[in-house]
Amino acid sequence: xxxxxxxxxxxxxxxxxxxxxxxxxxxxxxxxxxxxxxxxxxxxxxxxxxxxxxxxxxxxxxxxxxxxxxxxxxxxxxxxxxxxxxxxxxxxxxxxxxxxxxxxxxxxxxxxxxxxxxxxxxxxxxxxxxxxxxxxxxxxxxxxxxxxxxxxxxxxxxxxxxxxxxxxxxxxxxxxxxxxxxxxxxxxxxxxxxxxxxxxxxxxxxxxxxxxxxxxxxxxxxxxxxxxxxxxxxxxxxxxxxxxxxxxxxxxxxxxxxxxxxxxxxxxxxxxxxxxxxxxxxxxxxxxxxxxxxxxxxxxxxxxxxxxxxxxxxxxxxxxxxxxxxxxxxxxxxxxxxxxxxxxxxxxxxxxxxxxxxxxxxxxxxxxxxxxxxxxxxxxxxxxxxxxxxxxxxxxxxxxxxxxxxxxxxxxxxxxxxxxxxxxxxxxxxxxxxxxxxxxxxxxxxxxxxxxxxxxxxxxxxxxxxxxxxxxxxxxxxxxxxxxxxxxxxxxxx
Numbered sequence: 001x002x003x004x005x006x007x008x009x010x011x012x013x014x015x016x017x018x019x020x021x022x023x024x025x026x027x028x029x030x031x032x033x034x035x036x037x038x039x040x041x042x043x044x045x046x047x048x049x050x051x052x053x054x055x056x057x058x059x060x061x062x063x064x065x066x067x068x069x070x071x072x073x074x075x076x077x078x079x080x081x082x083x084x085x086x087x088x089x090x091x092x093x094x095x096x097x098x099x100x101x102x103x104x105x106x107x108x109x110x111x112x113x114x115x116x117x118x119x120x121x122x123x124x125x126x127x128x129x130x131x132x133x134x135x136x137x138x139x140x141x142x143x144x145x146x147x148x149x150x151x152x153x154x155x156x157x158x159x160x161x162x163x164x165x166x167x168x169x170x171x172x173x174x175x176x177x178x179x180x181x182x183x184x185x186x187x188x189x190x191x192x193x194x195x196x197x198x199x200x201x202x203x204x205x206x207x208x209x210x211x212x213x214x215x216x217x218x219x220x221x222x223x224x225x226x227x228x229x230x231x232x233x234x235x236x237x238x239x240x241x242x243x244x245x246x247x248x249x250x251x252x253x254x255x256x257x258x259x260x261x262x263x264x265x266x267x268x269x270x271x272x273x274x275x276x277x278x279x280x281x282x283x284x285x286x287x288x289x290x291x292x293x294x295x296x297x298x299x300x301x302x303x304x305x306x307x308x309x310x311x312x313x314x315x316x317x318x319x320x321x322x323x324x325x326x327x328x329x330x331x332x333x334x335x336x337x338x339x340x341x342x343x344x345x346x347x348x349x350x351x352x353x354x355x356x357x358x359x360x361x362x363x364x365x366x367x368x369x370x371x372x373x374x375x376x377x378x379x380x381x382x383x384x385x386x387x388x389x390x391x392x393x394x395x396x397x398x399x400x401x402x403x404x405x406x407x408x409x410x411x412x413x414x415x416x417x418x419x420x421x422x423x424x425x426x427x428x429x430x431x432x433x434x435x436x437x438x439x440x441x442x443x444x445x446x447x448x449x450x451x452x453x454x455x456x457x458x459x460x461x462x463x464x465x466x467x468x469x470x471x472x473x474x475x476x477x478x479x480x481x482x483x484x485x486x487x488x489x490x491x492x493x494x
Contacts, residue, residue: 002020009088017038106172143199143205152436153185153432156185164180192386194390215314218312234308240308258289258293374406376407376492385455413448439467452484
């Protein structure tokens with residue numbers, strides 16, 4: 001019998017056991033209790049991934065124990081974010097008490113459902129499409145366990161918002177669910193996608209709950225002042241940030257062609273590259289050219305709309321999307337390339353009408369083939385932007401690039417794809433929440449003792465840099481760890 005070693009966290013601490021391979025975690029726990037004389041306490045019921053009772057933290061992620069196979073050196077812990085009763089059993093009662101405050105039933109104008117009136121109300125398929133997409137929840141609470149906004153702020157978590165959305169999207173419900181959503185801090189969600197990643201029923205809580213609920217909330221006038229300021233920028237300049245000097249698009253040419261062209265791409269700059277990080281944009285052109293990629297730069301492009309989609313301002317995002325589609329759909333290029341995780345995720349996932357293909361710059365470079373880089377004797381760690389790791393499923397390509405640079409030492413931080421706290425309008429709308437989440441990221445970075453943090457998102461770059469500076473000052477550290485975009489790094493070694 002082939003075996004594997006697993007580590008189970010009991011009340012008194014971790015303990016290692018040898019169990020048969022290819023069995024589920026629940027089977028492994030029962031095997032341990034039977035063959036080792038242990039009495040590990042854990043919840044399990046249906047064993048078919050339908051009841052949600054067996055959710056645990058397995059290798060740092062929330063998973064159903066009945067559907068997860070054991071792996072060598074696996075770590076099994078109680079569901080994170082809850083008080084532990086004993087061993088792997090956590091106290092779920094705070095969630096159920098919170099859910100009880102929701103008025104978890106259809107309400108009408110007088111506060112009570114009129115059964116006769118409801119029975120005469122005609123419901124059509126289009127009326128239930130939004131509700132139908134979010135009804136598969138088994139309340140395993142995996143999403144709540146992994147949610148950074150819940151962990152570091154007064155936010156009830158993804159599945160609470162999912163329950164709220166069920167009624168907000170139901171035409172039979174007349175109550176002010178939008179007000180409830182606002183008061184329950186729906187704008188604390190960073191839209192990092194952790195909840196979607198761990199959901200055993202693959203419910204897209206980010207797009208089908210939070211963003212749609214924010215759209216309804218915004219339309220009813222429940223919004224944040226800072227988000228309205230960002231709105232003014234779009235109305236004035238079709239960018240999410242104000243212009244304070246000449247832009248990247250004003251300083252560069254329309255085309256940068258190379259001989260022996262491998263690919264031709266159109267560069268979607270994004271707001272930060274265009275208005276703030278001009279040198280980063282110029283580095284991107286040089287790096288692409290060095291890899292045999294010709295670059296076309298459409299001068300009339302505007303904000304991708306991501307900040308407005310994430311904050312419920314869909315009227316603005318639709319206006320911006322329409323202009324970008326008119327420009328990029330006409331281009332004769334192999335791909336549209338992005339340098340910003342948020343832009344790339346938005347173009348890939350929210351531009352349903354696009355006639356072009358999108359790729360992150362790291363995808364383009366690895367596709368055409370990495371070149372021989374100059375050696376660089378530094379130690380780096382890498383931060384996975386949420387909109388790249390989960391929004392685009394791109395995480396191997398940046399690591400492949402880092403590992404190909406001679407003399408460069410690459411070390412992983414504890415949770416490289418842990419949200420930095422900046423996304424979803426949180427950095428602008430709830431800076432105190434963004435700072436708390438960012439502090440956790442800064443702690444992970446400093447534990448690596450790296451010389452630099454590398455990322456592929458200008459927005460993450462700003463926030464991680466601010467978080468590291470504050471963390472360094474609070475702890476009186478002498479070592480400063482700068483943040484660098486992977487493109488800036490490549491510009492040094494091409």
